[in-house]
Amino acid sequence: AAMALDQKSREFVPHVLAVRSGTPVYFPNSDAIKHxxxxxxxxxRFEIKLYSGVPREPVLFDRPGIVALxxxxxxxxxxxxxxxxxxxxxxxxxxxRWTLDLPDGRYRLSFWHPDAAEQAPxxxxxxPAAELMLKVELKARFPTGxxxxxxxxxxxxxxF
Numbered sequence: 001a002a003m004a005l006d007q008k009s010r011e012f013v014p015h016v017l018a019v020r021s022g023t024p025v026y027f028p029n030s031d032a033i034k035h036x037x038x039x040x041x042x043x044x045r046f047e048i049k050l051y052s053g054v055p056r057e058p059v060l061f062d063r064p065g066i067v068a069l070x071x072x073x074x075x076x077x078x079x080x081x082x083x084x085x086x087x088x089x090x091x092x093x094x095x096x097r098w099t100l101d102l103p104d105g106r107y108r109l110s111f112w113h114p115d116a117a118e119q120a121p122x123x124x125x126x127x128p129a130a131e132l133m134l135k136v137e138l139k140a141r142f143p144t145g146x147x148x149x150x151x152x153x154x155x156x157x158x159x160f
Contacts, residue, residue, distance in 0.1 A: 002058050004028055005069075005079060007035050012069055012079025016114065018089040019081060024058035036072035043067050043083055066112070080114050102127045109134070117141040 002024045006013045010031060019025060029035050029052050038047040043065025048055050050073075061067065061083045071077040082089070088107075090098040104127055111120045116138040125132060 002026055005081065006030050007037070007071075007077070010071075010074050010077060012077060014091065015078075016080045016082060016091055018091050019061055019083055020089065021064050021083055021085050022060070022062055023083075024060050025081060026054055026058045028054040033073075035074070035077075037069060038072060039067050039069050041065065041067040044081070066114075068114075078114075082112060104128055111136050111138075113138050115140045 003017060003019055004026045005017045006028050008030045010033075017025065027037050027048055031052075034050040034052050036048070036050050039045060043063045044059070044061055044067045046059050048059075061081055064083050064085050067081040067083060069077075069079040069081065082091075088100050088102060090100050092098040106124060106126050108122055108124055110122045113119075117140065118138075120136045120138060123134065125134070
């Protein structure tokens with residue numbers, strides 16, 4: 001099934017989209033201005049030139065990897081498509097919480113965060129578990145998601 005990664009208030013929403021390999025993704029533009037979405041990532045290189053609304057064709061993410069997205073018009077716009085062959089994927093909420101409904105068994109868990117200086121080591125867990133809580137601490141490389149100060153002063157920083 002196709003998924004969507006929108007553009008609202010000059011940001012990619014959601015900031016990170018996790019999909020299985022072979023998933024088509026639409027890039028609707030809900031802003032009143034045009035965007036120019038592109039990626040030079042090894043897992044998927046593509047470009048959707050200046051457009052409004054919903055492009056006719058989705059982008060097919062057919063290889064696992066991290067696909068960093070940008071906008072040629074708004075340099076601060078960053079988004080990510082996490083493409084995986086894993087059977088189960090989840091994206092955390094703003095507080096870093098996530099859930100998965102899994103059949104009984106042993107699973108390898110791996111985590112990825114766009115601002116992590118290094119990725120957390122893979123962990124092995126067994127399901128069922130009465131209440132399995134995993135805490136992963138990552139050192140941040142740098143903060144992202146805000147336009148440069150000079151652009152915030154021009155009114156582009158609303159909603160941050």
